[in-house]
Amino acid sequence: MSILAALRSWCWVCLNWLIERLPFLKNAESIPGLSRYIEAQHEGMFAELEESIKPYHQRFPRFKALPDQGLAAPQISAWVREMSSEESRVWEQGFASGSVYHGDREHMALLNEVYALTSQTNPLHSDIWPSINKFEAEIVAMTALMLGADENAPAPVGGTVTSGGSESIMLAMKTYRDYARQKRGIKHPEAIIPLTAHAAFDKACHYFTIKKISVAVGSDYRASVEAVRLALSRNTIVIVGSAPSFPHGVIDPIAELAALAQQRGIGFHTDACLGGFFLPWVPEKYQVPAFDFRVPGVSSISADTHKFGYASKGSSVLLFRDGAMRHFQYFVSTEWPGGLYFSPTFAGSRPGALIAQCWAAMLAMGREGYQSSVAAIMLTADYIKEGIRSIPELEILGEPLWVIAFTSKSRNIYDIMERMSRKGWHLNGLHRPPCVHICLTRLHTKPGVAERFVEDLRAATLEASSRGKKGEGMAPVYGMAAQIPLRGLVAKFLKKYMDKLYEV
Numbered sequence: 098m099s100i101l102a103a104l105r106s107w108c109w110v111c112l113n114w115l116i117e118r119l120p121f122l123k124n125a126e127s128i129p130g131l132s133r134y135i136e137a138q139h140e141g142m143f144a145e146l147e148e149s150i151k152p153y154h155q156r157f158p159r160f161k162a163l164p165d166q167g168l169a170a171p172q173i174s175a176w177v178r179e180m181s182s183e184e185s186r187v188w189e190q191g192f193a194s195g196s197v198y199h200g201d202r203e204h205m206a207l208l209n210e211v212y213a214l215t216s217q218t219n220p221l222h223s224d225i226w227p228s229i230n231k232f233e234a235e236i237v238a239m240t241a242l243m244l245g246a247d248e249n250a251p252a253p254v255g256g257t258v259t260s261g262g263s264e265s266i267m268l269a270m271k272t273y274r275d276y277a278r279q280k281r282g283i284k285h286p287e288a289i290i291p292l293t294a295h296a297a298f299d300k301a302c303h304y305f306t307i308k309k310i311s312v313a314v315g316s317d318y319r320a321s322v323e324a325v326r327l328a329l330s331r332n333t334i335v336i337v338g339s340a341p342s343f344p345h346g347v348i349d350p351i352a353e354l355a356a357l358a359q360q361r362g363i364g365f366h367t368d369a370c371l372g373g374f375f376l377p378w379v380p381e382k383y384q385v386p387a388f389d390f391r392v393p394g395v396s397s398i399s400a401d402t403h404k405f406g407y408a409s410k411g412s413s414v415l416l417f418r419d420g421a422m423r424h425f426q427y428f429v430s431t432e433w434p435g436g437l438y439f440s441p442t443f444a445g446s447r448p449g450a451l452i453a454q455c456w457a458a459m460l461a462m463g464r465e466g467y468q469s470s471v472a473a474i475m476l477t478a479d480y481i482k483e484g485i486r487s488i489p490e491l492e493i494l495g496e497p498l499w500v501i502a503f504t505s506k507s508r509n510i511y512d513i514m515e516r517m518s519r520k521g522w523h524l525n526g527l528h529r530p531p532c533v534h535i536c537l538t539r540l541h542t543k544p545g546v547a548e549r550f551v552e553d554l555r556a557a558t559l560e561a562s563s564r565g566k567k568g569e570g571m572a573p574v575y576g577m578a579a580q581i582p583l584r585g586l587v588a589k590f591l592k593k594y595m596d597k598l599y600e601v
């Protein structure tokens with residue numbers, strides 16, 4: 098490290114120390130000298146990230162304006178093909194955490210064919226494309242039964258296909274808010290959300306002016322039932338639990354939390370975006386606790402078809418135990434000069450092709466397909482967990498099934514991640530506490546992938562700097578982001594990062 102760089106990071110540590118102790122520095126980012134210093138820090142980090150953000154800058158033409166004349170189709174597809182084949186190499190060989198969940202060429206060919214056949218469809222126009230409504234209704238019905246819906250219940254489960262996990266979650270929160278406002282007169286709604294629940298709940302609270310009541314998780318990284326009990330108030334509209342959580346892959350105590358919700362007569366949402374199409378098929382020996390409509394008190398579930406449902410990106414299912422709840426989700430406009438308007442989700446026009454290919458994915462998999470897929474992923478998970486446990490410097494957080502988070506007491510975990518990146522791996526860096534996770538998919542079950550992961554991880558751990566030391570590449574960026582007490586600064590950095598993505 099150069100003397101200048103050492104001085105810079107030392108200043109940074111001192112600044113953080115001061116900010117943490119002096120409350121009047123909470124708005125420190127607006128002090129001119131300091132804000133210039135922070136800008137310089139950000140620019141330094143962006144310079145380091147430039148190559149990974151814009152890898153095609155020098156290699157492909159850039160379009161800031163429309164070409165005067167349309168370009169030839171073969172040229173356009175050649176560019177896309179080249180980028181796509183480079184990017185496919187990363188995930189196809191099993192180097193990515195999550196991201197692509199199925200990945201077999203044959204399966205993708207079916208989805209692509211169905212997409213191509215239906216690419217112009219839009220369920221908003223059910224008169225033109227009734228096929229898409231049929232597909233959507235069947236996706237909802239199949240998912241509901243898979244998730245424990247009682248076919249003979251007086252109020253049948255109802256749902257919708259959305260564009261992804263975040264939309265399912267946001268729609269669920271909006272629905273609980275509107276229901277509570279109308280039925281219970283709640284004007285200042287609160288949602289109880291464990292710290293490890295997905296950021297989409299935060300987003301929902303932000304969008305729909307719901308007060309987010311964050312509650313602690315225990316040392317096993319599962320939501321604390323006691324903390325939830327203490328957080329309940331007259332304004333609580335819903336309690337949330339994950340099955341499993343994105344960061345640590347553990348399942349919250351759904352039965353206990355849902356029982357609390359039931360006692361209070363409020364909603365309970367199981368976020369099974371990650372596990373909805375996985376947990377029902379986990380072999381019995383793993384003793385997965387119930388998380389779906391079999392649990393009394395669970396009033397809604399989100400389950401992503403574009404993850405372990407093996408559809409292409411852009412679909413998820415939101416279900417309500419009492420299908421009538423959907424009336425608080427739907428939007429209708431009866432006075433618009435454009436006609437009588439109704440729309441079940443946030444989008445107006447929706448890509449029917451994504452619904453069609455999702456339906457095709459579910460039919461192509463069938464119960465047996467999901468079951469064998471999950472069995473193979475669980476075998477790989479067992480191997481990888483054992484491998485991580487055999488590396489003395491590492492430890493696994495909680496008791497995960499197939500989304501495995503690990504940390505190190507003696508090494509800089511972000512430096513380990515950086516070194517894994519250099520070996521080709523794309524893992525997820527997490528914080529609070531600092532750790533890294535891998536979400537296993539079918540691609541990790543390919544011969545040799547799990548063995549290579551453990552081998553590379555062992556080497557990366559040995560190479561990595563010790564805990565508290567800066568580390569290389571992205572490691573300091575993660576380290577700093579986790580440490581900065583002024584979260585506004587981190588937020589600013591993230592917003593600038595998004596701006597960068599939009600730079601041509």
Ligand SMILES: Cc1ncc(COP(=O)(O)O)c(C=O)c1O
Nearest residue numbers: 261262263295341342343370371
């Ligand atoms: C548990 C959980 N919930 C919600 C989401 C959000 O899903 P999406 O990225 O499809 O919006 C994810 C995504 O990984 C997740 O793991």
